[in-house]
Amino acid sequence: MNFDHFTSPTLILDTKKCLNNIKTMAYKAKRHGLIFRPHFKTHQSRLIGNWFKQLGVNKITVSSVRMAEYFADDDWNDITIAFPVNIREIEAINSLAEKIQLNLCIENVESIDFLIKELKFKVGFFIKIDTGYNRTGIANDRYEAMDKILAKEKSSEKVKFKGFLSHTGHTYQAKSRGEILDIHEDALGKLSVLKNHYHKKYPDLIVSVGDTPSCSISEEFGNINEIRPGNFVFYDMMQFNLESCRFDQIAIAVACPVVAKHNKRNEIIIHGGAVHFSKESININNKAVYGMLVKLNKDGWKNYPEAFYLTKLSQEHGTLEVNYELLQELKIGDLVGIIPIHSCLTANLMKGYFSTENEVIGNLL
């Protein structure tokens, strides 16, 4: 990779690592007999989408109607919007439902009532289940609430029950790999009971789960039928910190120019701020950090022997805490690499990639 021509913050994609991440997850799904419906909110790129297509993936997940439109226009024709249906978008939902297999998420009677009244074309729907993350969904044992929604289905040809969809997002708060597996197992247990409860009535129902930490490290999927991880396509510092991935699986870094050095504080100022990384942080040694320094080279990047972090972020400025030696080594105008904390938010802000194969991948949503 030649990065001499980079003049401002540039998102680098390591193509090989990314393809490996995709293959690893696709094979894992296959090995476990799971439907692989990757979440495309992380990369938001049609070109990267095609890498999945080439591996036989033909079902995807997105997080908004707009993202569904973007990928439907690129010939994806089986899309689940893993977000509680926003009924104000009925017009766009109808347009999508006319041309693709669209699956929505329902967690209340108001939404399904509205859809039954306003839909012009058939959609599939998942009931969103909460296994303990406490963000969205119906608690896994509240059959009465689910039955109310399922009762509505019978009154209409427009809505077809597909199954239960859950996001075990509390794995992101786990303190260890073991804790991730515990949370995942707990969710599997709850979803298994739920599936057994409804299986006789709905023998084809699909149980779908999605978080990258569980999908990455677990080899147990119990009664699950479908996985929808997204972040694994790139991984990031958050996943590495959770031990969901190895460092050499992280597939993106931001190349940032060095613009100032402050010897007294052992700090380096880079062009690279909240408009590039968002303000997502993780705690390392009880301190919020916004990214980790790597050394760029012709193959992509490699670790420094010691870990240095982005410890402050303004709109355009990033502050790197380094040591005396590195402060001497790095010059004004040099490019450094920063591994982002949250690759989804960084990719969303950067709107394009420069790949280690010297390919420009733009045209993000």
Place this chain on the structure above:
Amino acid sequence: MNFDHFTSPTLILDTKKCLNNIKTMAYKAKRHGLIFRPHFKTHQSRLIGNWFKQLGVNKITVSSVRMAEYFADDDWNDITIAFPVNIREIEAINSLAEKIQLNLCIENVESIDFLIKELKFKVGFFIKIDTGYNRTGIANDRYEAMDKILAKEKSSEKVKFKGFLSHTGHTYQAKSRGEILDIHEDALGKLSVLKNHYHKKYPDLIVSVGDTPSCSISEEFGNINEIRPGNFVFYDMMQFNLESCRFDQIAIAVACPVVAKHNKRNEIIIHGGAVHFSKESININNKAVYGMLVKLNKDGWKNYPEAFYLTKLSQEHGTLEVNYELLQELKIGDLVGIIPIHSCLTANLMKGYFSTENEVIGNLL
């Protein structure tokens, strides 16, 4: 304002409040005999830029070369890039310097050496001064470091010393209005000593300061010649929390659809997440909050009698903590308003506004 047609998160701009904010700051600068060089990184909009132009503003500040290009293409011809010069962008800097009065920020000898060697057209430069924020700049009393830069100026016709530029950004960490004023006064004192030190040799030197909290609440500007506030154009929860503005001066809110309600937790889920608000938070009652709820109405929005906050943010989801009454009142599909924590980052993500005058203001950088 008619917002019935909003289907997904939409950034609303209260035109009157925004115009008042601009007028108030412009008049304040005039009253104090200060050059008004507003920072355009907050709104990033040519149309809003024109509102400044109509008040006689003809000098602006931006935070990147790209933003300078964007406004130079809209006939702004006196632009300061208030960011340590990124020498990798020399080609774009030369293109800008050919057509406009471009001012750069210098804080090290390497940068000025590079510019003297590579510039094809004349630029002005400010020496970036650190009055205690400890982000960028030369400490206000390190004359030797400044003299080294100034000595270089003599060797070239391409670089013209304009003065000293400082950003008293530590006012953002202040705990009270009084503390903001103390920090501001401390900076004024330091900059006054600096100005006196160099005044004889450079009688036309400009001292420029920029933070919105000080510029908003102080009536003392000592030896200052120029102010560069940016955030005041909209203000936000962070500024309101710092008491830099009144609540009724905040000029933007994001309209977000209600997609789910969780009675047991008194929580409402909206479409409105980190891709709309960034992940900037402030602490209120020892809890991180990501935005505040307001009620939308035909005039824009108004406060609820009680304060309710966005307490969790995912990529697209926002969680509002409400009470029983509000949970009953708000329906699935309703639109709620959210006052952002940091208007600069929200505007950067949203890329456009819908004004209370029913005008679509898009085409952001």
